[in-house]
Amino acid sequence: MAKAAPKNQATSTAPQEGYTVLARRYRPGGFSDLIGQEAISQVLTNAIKHNRVAHAYLFTGARGVGKTSAARILAKALNCEKGASVTPCGVCSICTAIATGEDVDVLEIDGASNRGIDEVREIRNNVQYRPSRSRYKIYIIDEVHMLTGPAFNALLKTLEEPPAHVKFIFATTEVQKIPITILSRCQRFDFSSIGTKQIAAHLQEITIKEGLEAEPEAIELIARRAGGSMRDAQSLLDQALSFSNGKITRDEVHRLIGAVDENHIMDLAEAILTGESSKVLELMDQTNSKGLQMGELIEQMISYWRDLMIYASSNQIPVDAGIATSQHERFKKMAKGFSLDTLLAGLDILSLTKIRLKATHQPRIMVEFGLVRLSRLGNLIPLQQILQHLQAGGLPALTQTPVKQITTPSEGLKKKFLSEIDSLIEPTTVSSEVQLSSETISSIWPQVIDAIGPMLGNEVKKTGLPAISGPNALVIEFPRQYNQALEYCSDPARIMRIQNALNKITGQNWLIRVTSKVITDPNEIVEPAPIEIEPVASKPKVNPKDAAEKEPIVQRVIELFNAQIVRIDAGFGVLPPDSKTSLDDDNDEA
Structure with missing residues (x-):
């Protein structure tokens, strides 16, 4: 008979360790691991070597370029148990705690969720206490631009003169939102976007370490799609690994990210080059049947037209071109069929189509309209060439077809033709012009x-x-x-x-x-004579004294007080408001 398990004994198995995504597993551990930020790595390593580490740093740049990773590496370099070094060990308790975000002396704060003045006051109250076990107490505030104005103001004094054991590291993607008073108190480092080739090389290393297979074109496509962000590239690679059956192919990546195949883009470009509007619409039907987004198609067309423009200008394929290596020869051949002015005009049409897509509920119609218009653009003739032909006395020849020479008709044929015309025209009387005086x-x-x-x-x-x-x-x-x-x-x-x-x-x-009217004589009167002037009848003059005596109230006052009218003020009612009459010199008595 089986024994019952004790009550305090767990009967269920412990959960397996969760999967850690590639972006976390392959996070940079040292300054040498920061890809594409060599200049910043050199400045920080030299500052540590020469003991010139500032009290506040501001790391700014696009997402996924290594800002927070650089902040953690700097924190490990300053607080490593083996001493401050540009190459922290990464295995001591402090380094491992910083890497996982669990160190008590390295505080990572999210500026988006801790943006108020109360949170900043808490930081001000805690900076006075020395670190628990490390050399420095380090505050890493991510997305610092999300702090409120009062929160920034509360941080100013502490940021200007912090204790010797405190370091601040700020990270942001929108440096323009940070007050200038904060910027002036920090050393600023601008992290640049990572090149496509650098991202592709790093992704290839990851696939090798993971023991997986991936087509080079698939890796290039993921690297281009990341847009300079290593973290985005690693996340896309993680998705591709889950989507594929052991090998990452280009077609699978296209389906994963919803992008249009490069061959499809080139087919569209060739149809536009040859002016085949029907072929353009046929390819658009294929795009729509695959369920691809119209906005994504326009984005890829703009990128492709940009690559064509650069090649037409410099005769070199751009380093970050969205073209697979196997398609380079086809791309060069196609680029030679467009003039630079045609490509620039095409970019304008595609950009306008992209703007119109945001304001329409029928994106397919708008994209078809833009691409058909692009196919009708033709090969534009440069203005300089037109000007040269005009100066030479002619226009540029559009076709090589010889024009049939038109012979001048003989004089006899002219007279015969004119006489026939005269016989057909009926004589009409034209009224003479009116001579007006x-x-x-x-x-x-x-x-x-x-x-x-x-x-x-x-x-x-x-x-x-x-x-x-x-x-x-x-x-x-x-x-x-x-x-x-x-x-x-x-x-x-x-x-x-x-x-x-x-x-x-x-x-x-x-x-x-x-x-x-132009006035030639300075003494000329500019007032025109009126056409009709109707005489206005003048009103009879009213004697103010007589009018006042007729007022009932005035008559009553004279009777009661045996009074006389001495003066009539303006506004009395018998005079206009701007007049005044005195009766002192009047010989007649009222």
């Missing part, structure tokens, strides 16, 4: 003003009568003080309205010109 214009001009409407008519009235500038031609001249009226009447639609009104009244076609 100033008196005639003054009689018909009020009718024109009534016909063009009140608003336009009121503006035209300001000019008086128009001047005669020729047969069936009038000039409306505006004095200088009527600039707004001149601008209003100069509108082509309003000029056409005046012409139509005049044509309808006179039965003839007229040409109207609106201009500003």
Whole structure:
């Protein structure tokens, strides 16, 4: 009979150790392992050698280029149990604790989740305490640009004069968001993006160490896709290892990342080069049937056109070109079929298509529109070449087809042809031009003003009568003080309205010109004579004293107090507000 297990004995097996991703397993352990950051590694190693380590560093750059790794390496180099060294041992308890982020004296803080002033105050309170077991207490703040303004201000004094046992290392991807007061207190290091070849070489080393097989073209594709980020490249390689069946192939990587195959991109480029719009649409159908993203296709087309442009400019394939080595000869042959101006114009079309994709719900239609337009672009002739042909007295020949010479017809044939034309044309009577005088214009001009409407008519009235500038031609001249009226009447639609009104009244076609009146005589009066002035009847003069005596309230006051009217002030009601009348010198008594 089996014995029962004790109550305190675990009956389940311990969980297996979890899988560690490649990005963590192959993280740089020393300055020599920082790929693509050789200059920064040299500066930091020299600072450690000569005991010139600053109290605050700022590491800035794109994601996955080694900022946090460099901060950890610097922390290990300063706190290693075997002494400060540019090559920390990596096996002592301090080095291993720093590598795993568990050291009590090296504090890694996420700036995105600890961004307030309370967290910074806690740091200020703790910096005064010496480290527990290491030489330095090191604060590594990642994404430091996420701190708030008050948090940055609270950190200023501590950052300027920290205790001798404290070091600050900041890491950020957006250095422009950090206040200048913080930047001036740190030594700044800009981490550059890692080259495609360096990433590919490192990925190849990883596959060898992992005992896996990978096609070189697949590794190149992953390296290009990473965009200069080693961490992104290692993550993609991890995905490819899980996706493949022991060997990473180019086709599998294409399917994994949703990219278009290079041969497909080149087929599209050849169809565009030859102007085959139908072939372009056929290839677009194939792209859509594979479920590939239209935005990804345009991105790859822009990259490919950029590579063509660089080759057309320098006759060299760019180092970071997105072209497999096996496709170089095909690429060179294709690049020779495009002129540089055509490639630049094509880049404009592709960039515009990319922008339009963000504002449409039908990306396929927008991409088809852009690629067909690109195929219709043709091979542009440089402007300099056109200018040279124009200066030489001709235009550049578009085709080599000889043009059939046209012979000049004989004089007899000309006369016969003209006589036949004359017989077909019916004689028409053309009304003679109207010769108007100033008196005639003054009689018909009020009718024109009534016909063009009140608003336009009121503006035209300001000019008086128009001047005669020729047969069936009038000039409306505006004095200088009527600039707004001149601008209003100069509108082509309003000029056409005046012409139509005049044509309808006179039965003839007229040409109207609106201009500003030029004053040649300085003593000339610029005020135009009005067309019609209606006399305004003047109001009879009112004697203020008589008007006041007729007021009932004034009569009552005179009766009660036996008073006299001495003065009538302005605003009394019988006078305008700006007048004043005194009756002191008046001989008549009120």
